[in-house]
Amino acid sequence: MKKLNDLTKHLLVKELTNTGDPVITSLEMDSREVEKGSLFFCIKGYTVDGHDFARQAEERGAAALVAERPVNVNIPVVLVKDVKKAMAVMSNVFYDFPTNSFQLVGITGTNGKTTTSHLVEAMFRRASKKTGLVGTMYTKIGDRETEAKNTTPESLVLQKLFMEMREKQVEACAMEVSSHALDLGRTHGCDFNTAVFTNLTKDHLDYHHTMEAYKQAKSLLFSQLGNTYDGNRKTAVLNADDSASKDFMRMTAAQVLTYGIETECDIRAKNVVITPTETTFTLTTPWEERLVTMSLIGKFSVYNALAAAAACLAEGVSIDVIVETLEETKGVAGRFESVDAGQDFAVIVDYAHTPDSLENVLETIQGITEGRVITVVGCGGDRDATKRPEMANIAIQYSNHSIFTSDNPRTEDPQKILGDMTTGLQEKGSYQVIVDRREAIRKAVKEAGDGDVVLIAGKGHETYQDVGDKVLDFDDREEARQAIQMLKEL
Numbered sequence: 001m002k003k004l005n006d007l008t009k010h011l012l013v014k015e016l017t018n019t020g021d022p023v024i025t026s027l028e029m030d031s032r033e034v035e036k037g038s039l040f041f042c043i044k045g046y047t048v049d050g051h052d053f054a055r056q057a058e059e060r061g062a063a064a065l066v067a068e069r070p071v072n073v074n075i076p077v078v079l080v081k082d083v084k085k086a087m088a089v090m091s092n093v094f095y096d097f098p099t100n101s102f103q104l105v106g107i108t109g110t111n112g113k114t115t116t117s118h119l120v121e122a123m124f125r126r127a128s129k130k131t132g133l134v135g136t137m138y139t140k141i142g143d144r145e146t147e148a149k150n151t152t153p154e155s156l157v158l159q160k161l162f163m164e165m166r167e168k169q170v171e172a173c174a175m176e177v178s179s180h181a182l183d184l185g186r187t188h189g190c191d192f193n194t195a196v197f198t199n200l201t202k203d204h205l206d207y208h209h210t211m212e213a214y215k216q217a218k219s220l221l222f223s224q225l226g227n228t229y230d231g232n233r234k235t236a237v238l239n240a241d242d243s244a245s246k247d248f249m250r251m252t253a254a255q256v257l258t259y260g261i262e263t264e265c266d267i268r269a270k271n272v273v274i275t276p277t278e279t280t281f282t283l284t285t286p287w288e289e290r291l292v293t294m295s296l297i298g299k300f301s302v303y304n305a306l307a308a309a310a311a312c313l314a315e316g317v318s319i320d321v322i323v324e325t326l327e328e329t330k331g332v333a334g335r336f337e338s339v340d341a342g343q344d345f346a347v348i349v350d351y352a353h354t355p356d357s358l359e360n361v362l363e364t365i366q367g368i369t370e371g372r373v374i375t376v377v378g379c380g381g382d383r384d385a386t387k388r389p390e391m392a393n394i395a396i397q398y399s400n401h402s403i404f405t406s407d408n409p410r411t412e413d414p415q416k417i418l419g420d421m422t423t424g425l426q427e428k429g430s431y432q433v434i435v436d437r438r439e440a441i442r443k444a445v446k447e448a449g450d451g452d453v454v455l456i457a458g459k460g461h462e463t464y465q466d467v468g469d470k471v472l473d474f475d476d477r478e479e480a481r482q483a484i485q486m487l488k489e490l
C-alpha cells in the first residue's frame, strides 16, 4: 500500500495544495475510471484537457490529483511541470519498479515490430522461460491474451501490466515500442535490457511532421539505454543496413550488436534464397554459422529473424534454441498469411500499411510468382496522408492490376482518401477504385486465374472496419474465403 508522499518524494513538486497524505489505491488518467482512493492525473490531450475533469474525479472519490495548473478541488493537488512525466515516475514507484524483475526487450522501427516481438517471445518460450508480450495485437502473460488499445500503452497501464507480469513470475518480456510512445514518454522508467531497431521509413508524419522528428523519437529508445549499470547486460541491436543505425550507435551507452544482409556486421544472413514455400540462409554470428530454413517468406522476414536472433543472443538464449524457433515458426496472424479455400491461385493477407512494407511484400511476391499479381489496398483515415499516393504508385508499379479501396476511413470521407491515392499517380498501369472493401476483394478474386496471386494489404489481423462513428465487423481473411466460395458456386 502506498501513500501520496511515498509517490511524490520521487518528484520535483512545484506546489502542494490542500495538503494531506491520503492512501492511494489506484492510478487513473481518465476521470470516468476514477474510484474511491484513486490518484487522478490531469492530462492535456490532443482532444480535451484532463484538468477540466478534476471536479468529476473528485466527485467520484479521487484521493488526490496531479496537475500542471491549479484546479478548483478540495483534495490534495500535486502541481508539477509535466504530468505525463510525473505519471511515468509515480506509476513505476506505485508498482515497485516491476521491470527490474525480468528481462525486457524493447523493439522499435517502422515495420516488423510485431513480427520480431513474436519471434523473440517464441525464442524465450523455447528456452523454457515464462514470457510476456506487449504489442499491437494484444498483451500476453504466458498464454493469456488481453486486447490492446494502443501498441504501447500509457505508462500507468504499462507499469500495472508489468506488475502483473512480475506477480505471474514472468522471466522475459518482448515489447513493441512505438514512436508515439517514446515521444509521449509512455515508456519512461522501463528498465530495458535490450533495445532493437528494425528500420526507419515513412509513416506517422501526421504526428511527427518530419522524418527527422520521427527518427529522433525512435532514437530515444537507444539514448535512454545503458546509462547506468545495474548488473544486467544492456545491448542495442541495430540494423546495419539502415542508415539511421549509425546515429543510434553513437548515442547509446549500451553495447551494440549489429545485424544485416548487405553490410558487414555481427549477425549476418548470407546466401539468402527465397522460394514460394520457404526462405533459407546461413546465419553467421561472431561465434558460429548455422543453416536456417524457415517458412517465413521474403527478405524482410530475414531481417526480422536476424533482429530477433541478435536480441536473444544478447539475452543469453542459445543458438540452438534460436535456430529451432526460426525453423518452427508459422508466422504471425495477418502477416503474409495465406488464405487457402481450395482455389487455384494464391491469396495473401498482409498488414502492409506503409509504402516500404507494401514494396517489400510486393517485391517478395514478384520474386516467387510467375503469374499475375492483383493487389487490393487502401490507406487509413485520420493518418499520415503523404503515404497515400506513394502506396498507390507502389501498388501499380508491382501489380498487373490494382484495386484501391477503403481501409479504416475513420472520420474522413473514403472518396477523399481514394482521391489522395489516385491524384498525381506517376506510375502508368491498370487500376480501379472500388470504395467498398468487400466488393473490392470479390472483384480481385474474380479476376484471378490459375497461378496468380491476390494480395490484400493493409488490415492483416484486424477484424473490423472503422467507418465514421461505427466499427463494423470485417476480416480480410474471412472475406476472401467467402469470395472464393461464391466463385465456386457460380
Ligand SMILES: CC(=O)N[C@H]1[C@@H](OP(=O)(O)OP(=O)(O)OC[C@H]2O[C@@H](n3ccc(=O)[nH]c3=O)[C@H](O)[C@@H]2O)O[C@H](CO)[C@@H](O)[C@@H]1O[C@H](C)C(=O)N[C@@H](C)C(=O)N[C@H](CCC(=O)O)C(=O)O
Pocket: 029, 030, 031, 032, 043, 044, 045, 046, 047, 048, 049, 050, 053, 149, 150, 151, 152, 153, 154, 178, 179, 180, 181
Ligand atoms: C495521439 C495519441 O497518442 N493520442 C492518445 C491520447 O489521446 P488524446 O490526447 O486525444 O486524449 P484526449 O481525449 O484529449 O484526453 C485527454 C485526457 O483527458 C482524459 N479524459 C477525457 C475525457 C473524460 O471524460 N475524462 C477524462 O479524464 C483522458 O483520459 C486523457 O487522459 O491519449 C489517449 C488515452 O491514453 C490514447 O488512447 C490516444 O491514443 C489514440 C487511441 C491513438 O490512436 N494513438 C495512436 C496515434 C498511437 O499512439 N499509436 C501508436 C502506434 C502506432 C504504430 O506503431 O503504428 C501506439 O503506440 O498505439
Ligand SMILES: Nc1ncnc2c1ncn2[C@@H]1O[C@H](COP(=O)(O)OP(=O)(O)OP(=O)(O)O)[C@@H](O)[C@H]1O
Pocket: 109, 110, 111, 112, 113, 114, 115, 116, 136, 151, 176, 198, 199, 300, 301, 303, 304, 334, 335, 336, 350, 351, 352, 353, 356, 357, 358, 360, 361, 460
Ligand atoms: N522488417 C521489415 N521490413 C519491411 N517491411 C516489413 C518488415 N517486417 C514486416 N514488414 C511488413 O510490415 C507489415 C507489418 O509488420 P509488423 O506488424 O510486424 O510491423 P509493426 O512494426 O508492428 O507495424 P505497426 O507499427 O503497425 O504495429 C507486414 O505485414 C509486412 O508487410
Ligand SMILES: N[C@H](CCC[C@H](N)C(=O)O)C(=O)O
Pocket: 353, 379, 380, 381, 383, 407, 408, 458, 459, 462
Ligand atoms: N498502427 C497503425 C495501424 C494502421 C493499420 C491500417 N489498417 C490503418 O488503419 O491505417 C496506425 O494506427 O496508424
Ligand SMILES: [Mg+2]
Pocket: 113, 114, 135, 136, 137, 151, 176
Ligand atoms: Mg505492431
